Amino acid sequence: MKSRETMTIESKESQTQNLLRLKAKLMSQIFNLLDYFEVQDYFTTDVMIIGSCPVHDGDNPQAFNINIDPSSDYYGSWFCNTKHCHEGSNDILSLVGELLAKKSGRPFSFVEVLNFCKDFTKNVNVEFTANISRQDTLSSILEKNSKTQIKGRYTRSQVRSRLKYPCSYYLDRGFSSDALDYFDVGVSEDKNSEMYQRAVFPIYDENDEYMIGCVGRTICGDSKKWKNKKGFNSASFFYNYGKAIKEIDRCGTIILVEGQGDVMKLYMAGVKNAVGMFGSSLSDSQVFLLQKSGALNVVIMSDNDDAGNKVRQEAHEKLKYSFNIHDVITPANDVGDMEPSQIDSIIKPQLKGLY
Ligand SMILES: [Zn+2]
Incomplete structure:
Protein backbone atom coordinates (compact mmCIF):
# COMPACT_ATOMS: atom_id res chain seq x y z
CA MET A 1 0.00 0.00 0.00
CA LYS A 2 1.00 3.55 -0.61
CA SER A 3 2.07 6.02 2.00
CA ARG A 4 -0.79 7.66 3.84
CA GLU A 5 0.78 11.09 3.57
CA THR A 6 -1.30 13.68 1.83
CA MET A 7 0.34 15.41 -1.07
CA THR A 8 0.58 19.13 -1.46
CA ILE A 9 1.59 21.12 -4.51
CA GLU A 10 2.18 24.55 -3.01
CA SER A 11 0.88 26.00 0.18
CA LYS A 12 -0.47 29.43 -0.68
CA GLU A 13 -3.75 28.51 -2.34
CA SER A 14 -6.08 25.56 -2.16
CA GLN A 15 -4.69 22.37 -3.66
CA THR A 16 -7.64 22.27 -6.00
CA GLN A 17 -6.73 25.60 -7.54
CA ASN A 18 -3.11 24.60 -7.74
CA LEU A 19 -3.76 21.36 -9.58
CA LEU A 20 -6.14 23.04 -12.03
CA ARG A 21 -3.58 25.81 -12.51
CA LEU A 22 -0.84 23.26 -13.17
CA LYS A 23 -2.99 21.71 -15.89
CA ALA A 24 -3.57 25.17 -17.37
CA LYS A 25 0.19 25.84 -17.35
CA LEU A 26 0.81 22.57 -19.17
CA MET A 27 -1.80 23.47 -21.77
CA SER A 28 -0.19 26.88 -22.30
CA GLN A 29 3.02 24.96 -23.10
CA ILE A 30 1.39 22.20 -25.10
CA PHE A 31 3.56 22.64 -28.20
CA ASN A 32 6.77 22.69 -26.14
CA LEU A 33 5.49 19.61 -24.36
CA LEU A 34 4.91 17.77 -27.63
CA ASP A 35 8.39 18.86 -28.79
CA TYR A 36 9.90 17.47 -25.61
CA PHE A 37 8.37 14.07 -26.36
CA GLU A 38 9.40 14.36 -30.02
CA VAL A 39 5.81 14.32 -31.20
CA GLN A 40 5.91 15.96 -34.64
CA ASP A 41 3.28 14.27 -36.73
CA TYR A 42 0.32 16.61 -36.23
CA PHE A 43 -1.49 19.69 -37.48
CA THR A 44 -3.51 22.29 -35.63
CA THR A 45 -6.94 23.86 -36.02
CA ASP A 46 -8.42 26.65 -33.89
CA VAL A 47 -9.77 24.14 -31.42
CA MET A 48 -7.82 20.91 -31.86
CA ILE A 49 -4.42 19.33 -32.31
CA ILE A 50 -4.85 16.45 -34.74
CA GLY A 51 -2.27 13.79 -35.52
CA SER A 52 -1.28 10.16 -35.24
CA CYS A 53 -1.33 8.70 -31.74
CA PRO A 54 2.09 9.05 -30.06
CA VAL A 55 1.08 6.73 -27.21
CA HIS A 56 0.69 3.60 -29.33
CA ASP A 57 2.65 4.93 -32.35
CA GLY A 58 -0.41 4.74 -34.57
CA ASP A 59 -0.30 5.31 -38.31
CA ASN A 60 -3.76 6.87 -38.73
CA PRO A 61 -2.77 10.55 -39.23
CA GLN A 62 -5.97 11.91 -37.66
CA ALA A 63 -6.75 9.43 -34.90
CA PHE A 64 -5.20 11.45 -32.09
CA ASN A 65 -6.76 14.71 -30.84
CA ILE A 66 -6.05 17.18 -28.08
CA ASN A 67 -8.71 19.78 -27.34
CA ILE A 68 -7.04 23.23 -27.25
CA ASP A 69 -10.24 25.31 -27.16
CA PRO A 70 -10.16 27.20 -23.84
CA SER A 71 -13.92 27.77 -23.98
CA SER A 72 -14.64 24.03 -24.12
CA ASP A 73 -15.43 21.84 -21.13
CA TYR A 74 -13.01 19.37 -22.69
CA TYR A 75 -10.07 21.80 -22.87
CA GLY A 76 -6.96 19.74 -22.27
CA SER A 77 -8.65 16.39 -22.90
CA TRP A 78 -7.04 14.02 -25.39
CA PHE A 79 -8.42 11.13 -27.40
CA CYS A 80 -7.01 8.18 -29.36
CA ASN A 81 -9.76 7.06 -31.68
CA THR A 82 -8.17 3.82 -32.88
CA LYS A 83 -6.75 2.03 -29.83
CA HIS A 84 -8.49 4.16 -27.20
CA CYS A 85 -5.24 4.88 -25.36
CA HIS A 86 -7.07 7.73 -23.58
CA GLU A 87 -9.52 5.48 -21.78
CA GLY A 88 -9.93 6.35 -18.15
CA SER A 89 -8.61 9.71 -17.13
CA ASN A 90 -7.77 11.65 -20.30
CA ASP A 91 -6.58 14.96 -18.91
CA ILE A 92 -3.23 16.47 -19.82
CA LEU A 93 -1.51 14.87 -16.81
CA SER A 94 -2.47 11.42 -18.05
CA LEU A 95 -1.04 12.19 -21.51
CA VAL A 96 2.23 13.26 -19.89
CA GLY A 97 2.18 10.05 -17.83
CA GLU A 98 1.67 7.88 -20.90
CA LEU A 99 4.42 9.67 -22.84
CA LEU A 100 6.88 9.57 -19.94
CA ALA A 101 6.27 5.84 -19.53
CA LYS A 102 6.74 5.26 -23.24
CA LYS A 103 9.86 7.42 -23.49
CA SER A 104 11.63 5.63 -20.66
CA GLY A 105 10.15 2.16 -21.09
CA ARG A 106 8.86 1.83 -17.52
CA PRO A 107 5.69 2.79 -15.66
CA PHE A 108 5.66 6.13 -13.87
CA SER A 109 3.97 6.92 -10.57
CA PHE A 110 1.60 9.85 -10.21
CA VAL A 111 4.13 11.62 -7.98
CA GLU A 112 6.80 11.32 -10.67
CA VAL A 113 4.39 12.66 -13.29
CA LEU A 114 3.44 15.55 -11.02
CA ASN A 115 7.08 16.40 -10.32
CA PHE A 116 7.92 16.32 -14.01
CA CYS A 117 4.99 18.67 -14.76
CA LYS A 118 5.90 21.09 -11.97
CA ASP A 119 9.47 21.19 -13.20
CA PHE A 120 8.46 21.57 -16.85
CA THR A 121 6.21 24.56 -16.06
CA LYS A 122 8.20 26.19 -13.28
CA ASN A 123 8.72 29.49 -15.11
CA VAL A 124 5.24 29.64 -16.62
CA ASN A 125 2.51 31.97 -15.41
CA VAL A 126 -1.12 31.65 -16.43
CA GLU A 127 -4.32 33.48 -15.67
CA PHE A 128 -6.64 31.28 -13.67
CA THR A 129 -9.86 31.51 -15.64
CA ALA A 130 -13.27 29.91 -15.78
CA ASN A 131 -12.33 27.55 -18.58
CA ILE A 132 -10.33 25.44 -16.18
CA SER A 133 -12.93 25.53 -13.44
CA ARG A 134 -15.77 23.12 -12.83
CA GLN A 135 -18.33 25.52 -14.22
CA ASP A 136 -21.05 23.86 -16.25
CA THR A 137 -19.29 20.50 -16.25
CA LEU A 138 -22.19 18.70 -14.67
CA SER A 139 -24.68 20.41 -16.96
CA SER A 140 -22.84 19.19 -20.04
CA ILE A 141 -22.74 15.65 -18.69
CA LEU A 142 -26.41 15.92 -17.84
CA GLU A 143 -27.28 16.97 -21.37
CA LYS A 144 -25.41 14.03 -22.82
CA ASN A 145 -26.43 11.30 -20.42
CA SER A 146 -29.82 12.03 -19.05
CA ASN A 233 -28.72 7.76 -15.58
CA SER A 234 -27.01 7.39 -12.21
CA ALA A 235 -23.85 5.86 -13.71
CA SER A 236 -22.91 9.28 -15.09
CA PHE A 237 -22.94 11.07 -11.75
CA PHE A 238 -21.78 10.80 -8.19
CA TYR A 239 -23.92 10.81 -5.10
CA ASN A 240 -23.01 13.83 -2.92
CA TYR A 241 -20.74 15.51 -5.51
CA GLY A 242 -22.05 19.03 -4.80
CA LYS A 243 -21.51 18.88 -1.05
CA ALA A 244 -18.22 16.99 -1.31
CA ILE A 245 -16.76 19.54 -3.74
CA LYS A 246 -16.65 22.17 -1.01
CA GLU A 247 -14.69 19.78 1.18
CA ILE A 248 -12.38 18.84 -1.68
CA ASP A 249 -11.46 22.51 -2.09
CA ARG A 250 -10.33 22.43 1.53
CA CYS A 251 -8.58 19.05 1.77
CA GLY A 252 -7.65 18.17 -1.83
CA THR A 253 -9.05 14.65 -1.50
CA ILE A 254 -12.10 12.80 -2.80
CA ILE A 255 -13.19 9.46 -1.36
CA LEU A 256 -14.89 6.95 -3.68
CA VAL A 257 -17.45 4.59 -2.17
CA GLU A 258 -20.16 2.54 -3.83
CA GLY A 259 -23.42 3.33 -2.07
CA GLN A 260 -25.44 6.18 -0.63
CA GLY A 261 -25.38 4.45 2.78
CA ASP A 262 -21.57 4.47 2.72
CA VAL A 263 -21.55 8.22 2.09
CA MET A 264 -24.01 8.80 4.95
CA LYS A 265 -22.13 6.62 7.44
CA LEU A 266 -18.87 8.44 6.70
CA TYR A 267 -20.67 11.76 7.16
CA MET A 268 -21.89 10.56 10.56
CA ALA A 269 -18.23 9.93 11.47
CA GLY A 270 -17.24 13.45 10.36
CA VAL A 271 -15.93 12.52 6.90
CA LYS A 272 -17.73 14.73 4.39
CA ASN A 273 -15.68 14.39 1.19
CA ALA A 274 -17.01 11.00 0.05
CA VAL A 275 -18.97 10.48 -3.15
CA GLY A 276 -20.96 7.40 -4.15
CA MET A 277 -20.57 5.66 -7.52
CA PHE A 278 -24.11 4.16 -7.43
CA GLY A 279 -22.60 0.70 -7.72
CA SER A 280 -19.38 -1.05 -8.57
CA SER A 281 -18.11 0.56 -11.72
CA LEU A 282 -16.46 3.85 -12.61
CA SER A 283 -17.81 5.40 -15.80
CA ASP A 284 -15.98 7.82 -18.10
CA SER A 285 -18.36 10.60 -17.04
CA GLN A 286 -17.47 9.94 -13.42
CA VAL A 287 -13.75 10.01 -14.27
CA PHE A 288 -14.36 13.35 -15.99
CA LEU A 289 -16.06 14.71 -12.86
CA LEU A 290 -13.04 13.60 -10.83
CA GLN A 291 -10.69 15.40 -13.22
CA LYS A 292 -12.76 18.56 -12.94
CA SER A 293 -12.93 18.34 -9.15
CA GLY A 294 -9.29 19.40 -8.83
CA ALA A 295 -8.69 16.68 -6.23
CA LEU A 296 -5.08 15.59 -5.92
CA ASN A 297 -5.78 12.48 -3.84
CA VAL A 298 -8.38 9.82 -4.57
CA VAL A 299 -9.22 7.30 -1.85
CA ILE A 300 -10.78 4.08 -3.13
CA MET A 301 -13.05 2.54 -0.51
CA SER A 302 -15.14 0.16 -2.61
CA ASP A 303 -16.95 -2.80 -1.06
CA ASN A 304 -14.89 -5.67 0.29
CA ASP A 305 -16.19 -8.24 -2.22
CA ASP A 306 -15.41 -9.43 -5.76
CA ALA A 307 -17.21 -6.56 -7.49
CA GLY A 308 -15.59 -4.05 -5.13
CA ASN A 309 -12.12 -5.44 -5.81
CA LYS A 310 -12.78 -5.28 -9.53
CA VAL A 311 -13.76 -1.61 -9.45
CA ARG A 312 -10.72 -0.91 -7.28
CA GLN A 313 -8.44 -2.35 -9.97
CA GLU A 314 -10.39 -0.54 -12.66
CA ALA A 315 -10.00 2.77 -10.81
CA HIS A 316 -6.25 2.25 -10.33
CA GLU A 317 -5.84 1.70 -14.05
CA LYS A 318 -8.07 4.59 -15.11
CA LEU A 319 -6.76 7.17 -12.65
CA LYS A 320 -3.08 6.23 -12.34
CA TYR A 321 -1.51 9.31 -13.97
CA SER A 322 -4.04 11.90 -12.79
CA PHE A 323 -4.33 11.29 -9.06
CA ASN A 324 -2.42 10.12 -6.03
CA ILE A 325 -4.40 6.97 -5.21
CA HIS A 326 -4.92 5.55 -1.72
CA ASP A 327 -6.61 2.26 -0.88
CA VAL A 328 -8.77 1.74 2.17
CA ILE A 329 -10.09 -1.78 2.71
CA THR A 330 -13.13 -2.08 4.96
CA PRO A 331 -13.38 -5.01 7.40
CA ALA A 332 -17.15 -5.24 6.86
CA ASN A 333 -18.58 -5.81 3.41
CA ASP A 334 -19.03 -2.07 3.09
CA VAL A 335 -18.57 1.00 5.24
CA GLY A 336 -22.35 1.53 5.27
CA ASP A 337 -22.65 -1.62 7.39
CA MET A 338 -20.20 -0.35 10.01
CA GLU A 339 -21.02 1.28 13.33
CA PRO A 340 -19.80 4.89 13.68
CA SER A 341 -17.51 3.72 16.51
CA GLN A 342 -15.91 1.15 14.16
CA ILE A 343 -15.43 3.84 11.53
CA ASP A 344 -13.74 5.99 14.18
CA SER A 345 -11.38 3.25 15.29
CA ILE A 346 -10.68 1.39 12.03
CA ILE A 347 -11.38 3.62 9.03
CA LYS A 348 -10.50 7.12 10.17
CA PRO A 349 -6.90 6.30 11.14
CA GLN A 350 -6.43 5.10 7.55
CA LEU A 351 -7.82 8.43 6.31
CA LYS A 352 -5.43 10.63 8.26
CA GLY A 353 -4.92 13.88 6.34
CA LEU A 354 -7.41 12.78 3.70
CA TYR A 355 -10.67 14.34 4.90
ZN1 LIG B 1 -3.37 5.43 -29.17
Whole structure:
Protein backbone atom coordinates (compact mmCIF):
# COMPACT_ATOMS: atom_id res chain seq x y z
CA MET A 1 0.00 0.00 0.00
CA LYS A 2 1.00 3.55 -0.61
CA SER A 3 2.07 6.02 2.00
CA ARG A 4 -0.79 7.66 3.84
CA GLU A 5 0.78 11.09 3.57
CA THR A 6 -1.30 13.68 1.83
CA MET A 7 0.34 15.41 -1.07
CA THR A 8 0.58 19.13 -1.46
CA ILE A 9 1.59 21.12 -4.51
CA GLU A 10 2.18 24.55 -3.01
CA SER A 11 0.88 26.00 0.18
CA LYS A 12 -0.47 29.43 -0.68
CA GLU A 13 -3.75 28.51 -2.34
CA SER A 14 -6.08 25.56 -2.16
CA GLN A 15 -4.69 22.37 -3.66
CA THR A 16 -7.64 22.27 -6.00
CA GLN A 17 -6.73 25.60 -7.54
CA ASN A 18 -3.11 24.60 -7.74
CA LEU A 19 -3.76 21.36 -9.58
CA LEU A 20 -6.14 23.04 -12.03
CA ARG A 21 -3.58 25.81 -12.51
CA LEU A 22 -0.84 23.26 -13.17
CA LYS A 23 -2.99 21.71 -15.89
CA ALA A 24 -3.57 25.17 -17.37
CA LYS A 25 0.19 25.84 -17.35
CA LEU A 26 0.81 22.57 -19.17
CA MET A 27 -1.80 23.47 -21.77
CA SER A 28 -0.19 26.88 -22.30
CA GLN A 29 3.02 24.96 -23.10
CA ILE A 30 1.39 22.20 -25.10
CA PHE A 31 3.56 22.64 -28.20
CA ASN A 32 6.77 22.69 -26.14
CA LEU A 33 5.49 19.61 -24.36
CA LEU A 34 4.91 17.77 -27.63
CA ASP A 35 8.39 18.86 -28.79
CA TYR A 36 9.90 17.47 -25.61
CA PHE A 37 8.37 14.07 -26.36
CA GLU A 38 9.40 14.36 -30.02
CA VAL A 39 5.81 14.32 -31.20
CA GLN A 40 5.91 15.96 -34.64
CA ASP A 41 3.28 14.27 -36.73
CA TYR A 42 0.32 16.61 -36.23
CA PHE A 43 -1.49 19.69 -37.48
CA THR A 44 -3.51 22.29 -35.63
CA THR A 45 -6.94 23.86 -36.02
CA ASP A 46 -8.42 26.65 -33.89
CA VAL A 47 -9.77 24.14 -31.42
CA MET A 48 -7.82 20.91 -31.86
CA ILE A 49 -4.42 19.33 -32.31
CA ILE A 50 -4.85 16.45 -34.74
CA GLY A 51 -2.27 13.79 -35.52
CA SER A 52 -1.28 10.16 -35.24
CA CYS A 53 -1.33 8.70 -31.74
CA PRO A 54 2.09 9.05 -30.06
CA VAL A 55 1.08 6.73 -27.21
CA HIS A 56 0.69 3.60 -29.33
CA ASP A 57 2.65 4.93 -32.35
CA GLY A 58 -0.41 4.74 -34.57
CA ASP A 59 -0.30 5.31 -38.31
CA ASN A 60 -3.76 6.87 -38.73
CA PRO A 61 -2.77 10.55 -39.23
CA GLN A 62 -5.97 11.91 -37.66
CA ALA A 63 -6.75 9.43 -34.90
CA PHE A 64 -5.20 11.45 -32.09
CA ASN A 65 -6.76 14.71 -30.84
CA ILE A 66 -6.05 17.18 -28.08
CA ASN A 67 -8.71 19.78 -27.34
CA ILE A 68 -7.04 23.23 -27.25
CA ASP A 69 -10.24 25.31 -27.16
CA PRO A 70 -10.16 27.20 -23.84
CA SER A 71 -13.92 27.77 -23.98
CA SER A 72 -14.64 24.03 -24.12
CA ASP A 73 -15.43 21.84 -21.13
CA TYR A 74 -13.01 19.37 -22.69
CA TYR A 75 -10.07 21.80 -22.87
CA GLY A 76 -6.96 19.74 -22.27
CA SER A 77 -8.65 16.39 -22.90
CA TRP A 78 -7.04 14.02 -25.39
CA PHE A 79 -8.42 11.13 -27.40
CA CYS A 80 -7.01 8.18 -29.36
CA ASN A 81 -9.76 7.06 -31.68
CA THR A 82 -8.17 3.82 -32.88
CA LYS A 83 -6.75 2.03 -29.83
CA HIS A 84 -8.49 4.16 -27.20
CA CYS A 85 -5.24 4.88 -25.36
CA HIS A 86 -7.07 7.73 -23.58
CA GLU A 87 -9.52 5.48 -21.78
CA GLY A 88 -9.93 6.35 -18.15
CA SER A 89 -8.61 9.71 -17.13
CA ASN A 90 -7.77 11.65 -20.30
CA ASP A 91 -6.58 14.96 -18.91
CA ILE A 92 -3.23 16.47 -19.82
CA LEU A 93 -1.51 14.87 -16.81
CA SER A 94 -2.47 11.42 -18.05
CA LEU A 95 -1.04 12.19 -21.51
CA VAL A 96 2.23 13.26 -19.89
CA GLY A 97 2.18 10.05 -17.83
CA GLU A 98 1.67 7.88 -20.90
CA LEU A 99 4.42 9.67 -22.84
CA LEU A 100 6.88 9.57 -19.94
CA ALA A 101 6.27 5.84 -19.53
CA LYS A 102 6.74 5.26 -23.24
CA LYS A 103 9.86 7.42 -23.49
CA SER A 104 11.63 5.63 -20.66
CA GLY A 105 10.15 2.16 -21.09
CA ARG A 106 8.86 1.83 -17.52
CA PRO A 107 5.69 2.79 -15.66
CA PHE A 108 5.66 6.13 -13.87
CA SER A 109 3.97 6.92 -10.57
CA PHE A 110 1.60 9.85 -10.21
CA VAL A 111 4.13 11.62 -7.98
CA GLU A 112 6.80 11.32 -10.67
CA VAL A 113 4.39 12.66 -13.29
CA LEU A 114 3.44 15.55 -11.02
CA ASN A 115 7.08 16.40 -10.32
CA PHE A 116 7.92 16.32 -14.01
CA CYS A 117 4.99 18.67 -14.76
CA LYS A 118 5.90 21.09 -11.97
CA ASP A 119 9.47 21.19 -13.20
CA PHE A 120 8.46 21.57 -16.85
CA THR A 121 6.21 24.56 -16.06
CA LYS A 122 8.20 26.19 -13.28
CA ASN A 123 8.72 29.49 -15.11
CA VAL A 124 5.24 29.64 -16.62
CA ASN A 125 2.51 31.97 -15.41
CA VAL A 126 -1.12 31.65 -16.43
CA GLU A 127 -4.32 33.48 -15.67
CA PHE A 128 -6.64 31.28 -13.67
CA THR A 129 -9.86 31.51 -15.64
CA ALA A 130 -13.27 29.91 -15.78
CA ASN A 131 -12.33 27.55 -18.58
CA ILE A 132 -10.33 25.44 -16.18
CA SER A 133 -12.93 25.53 -13.44
CA ARG A 134 -15.77 23.12 -12.83
CA GLN A 135 -18.33 25.52 -14.22
CA ASP A 136 -21.05 23.86 -16.25
CA THR A 137 -19.29 20.50 -16.25
CA LEU A 138 -22.19 18.70 -14.67
CA SER A 139 -24.68 20.41 -16.96
CA SER A 140 -22.84 19.19 -20.04
CA ILE A 141 -22.74 15.65 -18.69
CA LEU A 142 -26.41 15.92 -17.84
CA GLU A 143 -27.28 16.97 -21.37
CA LYS A 144 -25.41 14.03 -22.82
CA ASN A 145 -26.43 11.30 -20.42
CA SER A 146 -29.82 12.03 -19.05
CA LYS A 147 -33.28 12.92 -20.15
CA THR A 148 -33.67 15.10 -17.08
CA GLN A 149 -34.63 18.64 -17.98
CA ILE A 150 -32.05 21.15 -16.86
CA LYS A 151 -34.53 23.99 -16.81
CA GLY A 152 -37.37 23.74 -14.35
CA ARG A 153 -35.50 21.47 -11.97
CA TYR A 154 -36.53 21.39 -8.33
CA THR A 155 -34.66 23.37 -5.70
CA ARG A 156 -33.72 21.65 -2.48
CA SER A 157 -36.62 23.21 -0.59
CA GLN A 158 -39.05 22.13 -3.31
CA VAL A 159 -37.68 18.60 -3.08
CA ARG A 160 -38.07 18.59 0.69
CA SER A 161 -41.64 19.86 0.49
CA ARG A 162 -42.56 16.76 -1.52
CA LEU A 163 -41.11 14.22 0.92
CA LYS A 164 -42.00 13.18 4.45
CA TYR A 165 -39.44 13.53 7.23
CA PRO A 166 -37.97 11.90 9.18
CA CYS A 167 -37.41 8.67 7.28
CA SER A 168 -38.00 6.08 10.01
CA TYR A 169 -36.88 3.23 7.75
CA TYR A 170 -33.28 4.47 7.86
CA LEU A 171 -33.51 5.78 11.43
CA ASP A 172 -34.28 2.19 12.45
CA ARG A 173 -31.21 1.01 10.56
CA GLY A 174 -28.62 3.05 12.41
CA PHE A 175 -28.60 6.29 10.43
CA SER A 176 -28.87 9.52 12.42
CA SER A 177 -31.65 12.03 11.91
CA ASP A 178 -28.95 14.65 11.35
CA ALA A 179 -27.45 12.65 8.47
CA LEU A 180 -30.84 11.94 6.89
CA ASP A 181 -31.67 15.63 7.16
CA TYR A 182 -28.29 16.71 5.73
CA PHE A 183 -28.85 14.53 2.66
CA ASP A 184 -32.59 15.34 2.41
CA VAL A 185 -33.50 11.65 2.57
CA GLY A 186 -37.27 11.42 3.02
CA VAL A 187 -40.18 9.18 2.14
CA SER A 188 -42.52 9.65 -0.80
CA GLU A 189 -46.16 9.22 0.21
CA ASP A 190 -47.49 10.54 -3.08
CA LYS A 191 -49.46 7.74 -4.73
CA ASN A 192 -48.93 9.33 -8.12
CA SER A 193 -45.15 9.39 -7.74
CA GLU A 194 -42.91 6.71 -9.22
CA MET A 195 -41.11 6.89 -5.86
CA TYR A 196 -44.25 6.04 -3.83
CA GLN A 197 -43.36 4.15 -0.63
CA ARG A 198 -39.66 4.56 -1.20
CA ALA A 199 -36.96 6.28 0.80
CA VAL A 200 -35.86 8.93 -1.68
CA PHE A 201 -32.23 10.06 -2.06
CA PRO A 202 -32.17 13.30 -4.08
CA ILE A 203 -29.07 13.94 -6.20
CA TYR A 204 -28.11 17.58 -6.59
CA ASP A 205 -25.97 19.53 -9.01
CA GLU A 206 -22.38 20.66 -8.46
CA ASN A 207 -23.58 23.70 -6.51
CA ASP A 208 -25.87 21.57 -4.35
CA GLU A 209 -28.77 23.75 -5.47
CA TYR A 210 -31.01 21.88 -7.89
CA MET A 211 -32.04 18.25 -8.03
CA ILE A 212 -30.72 16.49 -11.13
CA GLY A 213 -32.26 13.13 -10.30
CA CYS A 214 -33.04 10.80 -7.46
CA VAL A 215 -32.92 7.15 -6.48
CA GLY A 216 -35.36 5.44 -4.15
CA ARG A 217 -35.18 2.37 -1.96
CA THR A 218 -38.36 0.45 -1.30
CA ILE A 219 -39.61 0.54 2.29
CA CYS A 220 -42.47 -1.91 1.68
CA GLY A 221 -40.63 -4.94 0.32
CA ASP A 222 -41.07 -4.21 -3.38
CA SER A 223 -39.11 -6.76 -5.43
CA LYS A 224 -37.21 -3.89 -7.04
CA LYS A 225 -35.06 -2.77 -4.13
CA TRP A 226 -33.64 0.36 -5.77
CA LYS A 227 -35.18 2.46 -8.49
CA ASN A 228 -33.80 5.41 -10.45
CA LYS A 229 -36.04 8.33 -11.33
CA LYS A 230 -37.17 7.87 -14.91
CA GLY A 231 -34.62 9.26 -17.36
CA PHE A 232 -31.92 9.62 -14.71
CA ASN A 233 -28.72 7.76 -15.58
CA SER A 234 -27.01 7.39 -12.21
CA ALA A 235 -23.85 5.86 -13.71
CA SER A 236 -22.91 9.28 -15.09
CA PHE A 237 -22.94 11.07 -11.75
CA PHE A 238 -21.78 10.80 -8.19
CA TYR A 239 -23.92 10.81 -5.10
CA ASN A 240 -23.01 13.83 -2.92
CA TYR A 241 -20.74 15.51 -5.51
CA GLY A 242 -22.05 19.03 -4.80
CA LYS A 243 -21.51 18.88 -1.05
CA ALA A 244 -18.22 16.99 -1.31
CA ILE A 245 -16.76 19.54 -3.74
CA LYS A 246 -16.65 22.17 -1.01
CA GLU A 247 -14.69 19.78 1.18
CA ILE A 248 -12.38 18.84 -1.68
CA ASP A 249 -11.46 22.51 -2.09
CA ARG A 250 -10.33 22.43 1.53
CA CYS A 251 -8.58 19.05 1.77
CA GLY A 252 -7.65 18.17 -1.83
CA THR A 253 -9.05 14.65 -1.50
CA ILE A 254 -12.10 12.80 -2.80
CA ILE A 255 -13.19 9.46 -1.36
CA LEU A 256 -14.89 6.95 -3.68
CA VAL A 257 -17.45 4.59 -2.17
CA GLU A 258 -20.16 2.54 -3.83
CA GLY A 259 -23.42 3.33 -2.07
CA GLN A 260 -25.44 6.18 -0.63
CA GLY A 261 -25.38 4.45 2.78
CA ASP A 262 -21.57 4.47 2.72
CA VAL A 263 -21.55 8.22 2.09
CA MET A 264 -24.01 8.80 4.95
CA LYS A 265 -22.13 6.62 7.44
CA LEU A 266 -18.87 8.44 6.70
CA TYR A 267 -20.67 11.76 7.16
CA MET A 268 -21.89 10.56 10.56
CA ALA A 269 -18.23 9.93 11.47
CA GLY A 270 -17.24 13.45 10.36
CA VAL A 271 -15.93 12.52 6.90
CA LYS A 272 -17.73 14.73 4.39
CA ASN A 273 -15.68 14.39 1.19
CA ALA A 274 -17.01 11.00 0.05
CA VAL A 275 -18.97 10.48 -3.15
CA GLY A 276 -20.96 7.40 -4.15
CA MET A 277 -20.57 5.66 -7.52
CA PHE A 278 -24.11 4.16 -7.43
CA GLY A 279 -22.60 0.70 -7.72
CA SER A 280 -19.38 -1.05 -8.57
CA SER A 281 -18.11 0.56 -11.72
CA LEU A 282 -16.46 3.85 -12.61
CA SER A 283 -17.81 5.40 -15.80
CA ASP A 284 -15.98 7.82 -18.10
CA SER A 285 -18.36 10.60 -17.04
CA GLN A 286 -17.47 9.94 -13.42
CA VAL A 287 -13.75 10.01 -14.27
CA PHE A 288 -14.36 13.35 -15.99
CA LEU A 289 -16.06 14.71 -12.86
CA LEU A 290 -13.04 13.60 -10.83
CA GLN A 291 -10.69 15.40 -13.22
CA LYS A 292 -12.76 18.56 -12.94
CA SER A 293 -12.93 18.34 -9.15
CA GLY A 294 -9.29 19.40 -8.83
CA ALA A 295 -8.69 16.68 -6.23
CA LEU A 296 -5.08 15.59 -5.92
CA ASN A 297 -5.78 12.48 -3.84
CA VAL A 298 -8.38 9.82 -4.57
CA VAL A 299 -9.22 7.30 -1.85
CA ILE A 300 -10.78 4.08 -3.13
CA MET A 301 -13.05 2.54 -0.51
CA SER A 302 -15.14 0.16 -2.61
CA ASP A 303 -16.95 -2.80 -1.06
CA ASN A 304 -14.89 -5.67 0.29
CA ASP A 305 -16.19 -8.24 -2.22
CA ASP A 306 -15.41 -9.43 -5.76
CA ALA A 307 -17.21 -6.56 -7.49
CA GLY A 308 -15.59 -4.05 -5.13
CA ASN A 309 -12.12 -5.44 -5.81
CA LYS A 310 -12.78 -5.28 -9.53
CA VAL A 311 -13.76 -1.61 -9.45
CA ARG A 312 -10.72 -0.91 -7.28
CA GLN A 313 -8.44 -2.35 -9.97
CA GLU A 314 -10.39 -0.54 -12.66
CA ALA A 315 -10.00 2.77 -10.81
CA HIS A 316 -6.25 2.25 -10.33
CA GLU A 317 -5.84 1.70 -14.05
CA LYS A 318 -8.07 4.59 -15.11
CA LEU A 319 -6.76 7.17 -12.65
CA LYS A 320 -3.08 6.23 -12.34
CA TYR A 321 -1.51 9.31 -13.97
CA SER A 322 -4.04 11.90 -12.79
CA PHE A 323 -4.33 11.29 -9.06
CA ASN A 324 -2.42 10.12 -6.03
CA ILE A 325 -4.40 6.97 -5.21
CA HIS A 326 -4.92 5.55 -1.72
CA ASP A 327 -6.61 2.26 -0.88
CA VAL A 328 -8.77 1.74 2.17
CA ILE A 329 -10.09 -1.78 2.71
CA THR A 330 -13.13 -2.08 4.96
CA PRO A 331 -13.38 -5.01 7.40
CA ALA A 332 -17.15 -5.24 6.86
CA ASN A 333 -18.58 -5.81 3.41
CA ASP A 334 -19.03 -2.07 3.09
CA VAL A 335 -18.57 1.00 5.24
CA GLY A 336 -22.35 1.53 5.27
CA ASP A 337 -22.65 -1.62 7.39
CA MET A 338 -20.20 -0.35 10.01
CA GLU A 339 -21.02 1.28 13.33
CA PRO A 340 -19.80 4.89 13.68
CA SER A 341 -17.51 3.72 16.51
CA GLN A 342 -15.91 1.15 14.16
CA ILE A 343 -15.43 3.84 11.53
CA ASP A 344 -13.74 5.99 14.18
CA SER A 345 -11.38 3.25 15.29
CA ILE A 346 -10.68 1.39 12.03
CA ILE A 347 -11.38 3.62 9.03
CA LYS A 348 -10.50 7.12 10.17
CA PRO A 349 -6.90 6.30 11.14
CA GLN A 350 -6.43 5.10 7.55
CA LEU A 351 -7.82 8.43 6.31
CA LYS A 352 -5.43 10.63 8.26
CA GLY A 353 -4.92 13.88 6.34
CA LEU A 354 -7.41 12.78 3.70
CA TYR A 355 -10.67 14.34 4.90
ZN1 LIG B 1 -3.37 5.43 -29.17
